[in-house]
Amino acid sequence: MIGRARVKSRQSSSLSESDESRQTDGPGLNHISNGANGINQNGNGRHRATVSAGMQAVSVAERGGMTRRNYFDLGINTRETMAHVKDDKKGSSGTPLKIVSNLFHFDISRDWQLYQYRVVFSPEIESVRLRFALLYSHTDLLGKARAFDGITLFLARKLDNKVTEVTSEKRDGQAVKITITLQHQLPASSPVCVQFFNITFKKVLKMLSMHQVGRHYYNPADPVHIPQHKLVLWPGFSSSLMNYEAGLALSADISHKVLRNDTVLDFMNDLYNRTSDDRRFTETCTKELVGQIVLTRYNNKTYRIEDIDFSVNPTHTFKKAGTEISYVDYYKEQYDVKVHDLGQPMLVSQLKSKLPNKNAEPRMVHILPELCFLTGLSSQAKSDFRLMKDLASETQLTPPCRQQRLLRLVDSIQRNKEACLELENWKMLLGKQVTVTGRVVPSEKILTFDQTCHPATAADWSREIRNVKIIESQPLNDWLMVYSSRNADVAEKLFNCLQKVASGIGFRIEFPRLVQVDEGLSSVFRALSAHIRPDTQLVLCILSSNQKSNYDAIKKFLCLDRPVPSQCVLARTLNKQNMMMSVATKIALQMNCKLGGELWTVEIPLKSLMVIGIDVNRDGLDKRHTVVGFVANTNGRFTRWYSRCVIQTTNVEIGDCLRVCMQGALRCWYEINHSLPNRIVIYRDGVGDGQLQLLVEYEVPQVLSSLQEHSPDYRPKLSVVVVRKRGIPRIFLEDNGKLQNPPLGTVVDSGITRSEWYDFYLVSQVARQGTVNPTYYNVVFDTNGLKPDHMQRLTYKMCHLYYNWPGVIAIPAPCQYAHKLTFLVGQSIHREPSVQLSSKLFYL
CATH class of the missing domain: 3.40.50.2300 (Response regulator)
Incomplete structure (x- = not known):
């Protein structure tokens, strides 16, 4: 019945799903692998990701390991420019605590090195599979620890000569000369090695029969069914290997993939039965499904629905290896899957292009609704209290349960012979869990009009201030x-x-x-x-x-x-x-x-201090637009705020609008205080992976120049702090051998932090169910010279000043205000609010 309808399809360069399979069913274009099928790219093998290692360009893997966005943050050393924390960035105030993290030591020898070679075939070999076969025929020379992507070879040991030439023979008897040239000898601290470690561990997860979906790995063989809501959960793990102060360590956390039991075809049929005519059905169906992420269980891959092609059904044919084959026959031959509904339309998805040419025509694939399952939750489902409660009971794990699953993962790796051999070949060993010493900073007093409240808990002081007069x-x-x-x-x-x-x-x-x-x-x-x-x-x-x-x-x-x-x-x-x-x-x-009123505040000794929160979101209607929220206090009590929101295209850097926002905030401050602030601290939220260099080299200079534009002699002390709410690292308090969530105000600034950064973790929210997620702070620029204790205490104090909740929150109040502002603009207004509202918290 669905097949009767017709809509115009965007399939200018449409491919069949089988074309996509041939290109991505393997580990992927840029995947380092030591198996003959470890790479899948176009025949010439020329498409590769380039990253920086020192001053040299290196071809390394991307898919299945860290993304390139993560990679480009690794070579940045901001701490060395800050004299006051160059030798020691740890605070000392507060009560010490024993903290257990979700990091595990990844042991390697001190002199561990990775050797990178470039491989050239003469005559040139187009087939990547053949390149693998010809090169890997020299196992005695290369050893068992090897990774090859068609051009670049990584080895665990150094060959005798810088240039090594060997000869292999094709089946037809033609001799092929292989020239292996040493390019780089990389220490374990090299960013390229860090990326290599991640890719190697992803391979270990595959050996445990786990499947990659998106960026994480899941176990479809151990699903959790929630039948009352027609949902299935795949348990899995998110992981990252990184050099921390405690050394190279694996950070692992629990992840769940939410799948719906009904297929996309079930959804379409239900919608069709509830719709009066075909035209309305096609419009509603397209509106509901375009943009959704679906999973095809026959190959455990995810696709984003770009369109629905009602003019094509499973009986249509496409070219496969030069011959015509129907979708029905293809799925039977390739996956042993029988297609039942021969009248269903086809979903259209655009492949993630790995081509360097951004102007290349997009490649589209057709996939069957009958074989696709919607992932995630609809907005209607998210508003269902019972559903979310039942889901939380499975996904929000307590510290003991989370720890149990992490230890089970480590045990599975250590008991798997293939995984152990893989690590052993590269001289790696998964070690013990990382423990560090944290501190609990003193609690804060809440100041109102004529009283000082000492809350029983910083999590919620609503009772204490219910009948207390607000400041103004x-x-x-x-x-x-x-x-x-x-x-x-x-x-x-x-x-x-x-x-x-x-x-x-x-x-x-x-x-x-x-x-x-x-x-x-x-x-x-x-x-x-x-x-x-x-x-x-x-x-x-x-x-x-x-x-x-x-x-x-x-x-x-x-x-x-x-x-x-x-x-x-x-x-x-x-x-x-x-x-x-x-x-x-x-x-x-x-x-x-x-109206501009003031509710409460906390004691902050620093005078003439402006604290700024910046957040960035995409516009809900037009993804080409970025919504930048900027919020700054305008008085010394941190109770009045200047707010500004700017919408700009995504190809314009964020720093371009900061000048306008900063000028407005300084003018407002001067009107109220009749002077300019001596200190400025910026909490920058919304910084994506790989944007750290851009922030340091572009945004910070923009802020500095805007300060000087206001007054040539104006030189306030400035700190820029990157805020990240969601990260893999978790911390647990160990008390008499039992793990629990750490108390509010817990700070960790050693061991699980990075030696090249001035960073720390802070717990400023309560996890009423599950495990708390500490907020990560990275001070990337600092001329204020505040001691680590003072920076950490200031940050914690700022988490008390959000007027939409009488309790501490996960991030500093100006960041949360900026987030609320960008959410209102990005989801509802889609235009910059009137400047007449800039002195009011109108977006609460």
Whole structure:
């Protein structure tokens, strides 16, 4: 039935799925392997990844190991430029703790080296398989530890001569001369070796019958079924080998791949049965599926759906090795899979091109919906509380459970003869778990208008401040409350509750101008246009449904057309039994912040200090655009904030917009303080793998130049700190032989950190279920000269100042503010908000 519909297909350069299989069923174009089938690339073997090793270009593997993006961060040494931490970057304050990490020593000898050779065949051999066969026929010369990608050869031992010539013979008797030339003799600390270690370990995981899906490895043979939600979990591991202060170590963590039990064809059939006509079906189906990631279990590969081709079905044919074959016959011959629905359309996916030419025509493949399974969760599924709870019970592992699985992985490697032999050939040994000493920094006091609170726990101090006056409030005199007729009772109850809770915290709320509207967005817009005045302080809208398009339209109107802070509340949230006062308290605090009020602060001894948070996100509608959020405090209590958001194309570097943002923040600071800040600390979130060099060499100079542009003699002390919330390293507290999550305020700045960087880990959030994920901080530029203790304490203090939650959060407050700003713009507004709102936290 689905096959009746037709849509225009983008298949200008479409290939069959079998064409893709022939190119990627092996370990991949840039994969180092010591097997004859270890590489799969075009016949001439000329397509390879180039990376830097010193001043030389080296061909190394990419797929299956670290990506090139990760690689380019390895050669950066920022610590050597900072005199105050060049010899010692460790802090000393706080209570010492014994910390167990998820790192395992990867033991190699001190004089371990990797030898890189270039291999040339004469006459030239086009077939990569034949190159492997001809070269590997000289096992006595090369040894067992070897890795070849068609051009570059890595060996664990050095050949006698710099240039070695050998001869092999093809089946037809033709002699082929092979010239093996030594190019580099690489120590274990070389970035190329680090990448090589990762690729070797990925091969070890394959020997354990694990399959690569995306960047991680999973075990399809040991699935976890969640039948009540039609979901399947594949358990697996994410891993990375890196040189840490404790030496070369494997960082391993637990990963899960979420698969749905129903196929894409099941989804399409269900949608077809719920749709009235073919045209609407094709439009809805394309909208729902394009952009989704699917997994084909016959080869355990993932594909991104680019389009749906309703003009092709499984009975159509394509060329394979010069002959025509139908999709039905192909899947039967290649995978022994029988295709049942002969009328189903085909999904179109674009191959990830490994060609160096960016202008090359994209290559597309056709895959069958019947054989594809959707991965991940839909937005509807994510809003299902029961589903997420059941999923969390399987994926959010406690420290003991996580440790048990990690030790099981190590044990599996050590018991697998093939894996042990692979490591032994390269003179490697997987060793013991890395333990370090951490510290717990002192807890913070929460300062309000006239009281100092000592929270029982830094995780949540909502009870302590419930009836405490906030630092400063802005009286709410002129504001609108917009609601539909069926929510009139809810609106009245909300206002009464707001007045009760507001009096307790010292926030004066006058009676609003009540605007009752009909159901429908157009009615809301007419009301807003008619009632918003120049002196209107805030608009509160009670929404009947959580339809995103309605929320987006209202926020866009109130951030662009009629810039005024706004608060949107769902009617069903207010209708929850015994929750009205609690919800009203949170709403009152948010409303106060959006007017420019101040809730609480912590004691920060540093004077004249500006702290900036920067985050970067992609626009939700146009991926070619990047949303940059910039938030900076404008007073010495760190309670008022300047916010700016800039949208730019992705090919423009982030530093280009920092000048505008920095100038605005300095002007705002000067207007309030009548002087410029003496110190500036920038917490830079949203830095992707491989962007560290760009940040150091491009963004930091942009910031410095913008400071000098403001005033030629202005030379504040500056620190730039990269923030990363999600990383593989985990830490556990060992207490009487048992592992548990470390307490709030735990800092680790040795052992599992990098010797060439000024970095540390900080635990500033509570994992109520599962294992805590520490936040990683890397100080890449620093003229402030703060002691490590002071930088760590300042960072922890900043995690207390996020006004949307009365407790510490995972990252510094300005970073979280910047994230909230970019999320609102990227998901709802898609344009830069009015500068009239820059002094308000309008995005909370």
